[in-house]
Amino acid sequence: MALTYIPITSDWPCQVKAPGSFDWERSAARWLRELVPARYASYPALIKHPVLLARHAQIQVQHEIRVARTALQTARSELPSLGMPESVIEHTIKMYAAEVLQLQHIARSVRAVSQALVDNNLARA
Structure with missing residues (x-):
C-alpha cells in the first residue's frame, strides 16, 4: 500500500523524517521518546504503538x-x-x-507528528 505524503508545516520537527518516507515512524518515535520521562520510554505499549507515545507526549508537554x-x-x-x-x-x-x-512550539510539533501517525494508522487499517 502506498503511503500518503503529508505536507510538512513549520511546526514539523527537523528531527523527524517526512511522513511517508522510509523509516519516518521510527524517527518520530525516537523524537517523541525524548519528550517523555525516561521511565515511560521503555513501556512496551508505548514502544509498540507510536500513536500512544505521541498521545503521552502531548499530555506531558501540556503539563509542562x-x-x-x-x-x-x-x-x-x-x-x-x-x-x-x-x-x-x-x-x-x-x-x-x-x-x-x-x-x-513543541506542543504544536507534537500535534503535527501525532496527527501524521494517526493518519498513517488509519490508512493501514
Whole structure:
C-alpha cells in the first residue's frame, strides 16, 4: 500500500523524517521518546504503538506548559520571600516566559507528528 505524503508545516520537527518516507515512524518515535520521562520510554505499549507515545507526549508537554506558566505567574510574588534579588527575579521571569514559548512550539510539533501517525494508522487499517 502506498503511503500518503503529508505536507510538512513549520511546526514539523527537523528531527523527524517526512511522513511517508522510509523509516519516518521510527524517527518520530525516537523524537517523541525524548519528550517523555525516561521511565515511560521503555513501556512496551508505548514502544509498540507510536500513536500512544505521541498521545503521552502531548499530555506531558501540556503539563509542562502549565508548570512553566504557574512558575511565571507566581515568580514576582513568591521569589522575594525566598530572598531572591530583583535582578534574579527579572531573569527568572524572562526564562519562564521563553520556556512557555518554546513549549508551545513543541506542543504544536507534537500535534503535527501525532496527527501524521494517526493518519498513517488509519490508512493501514
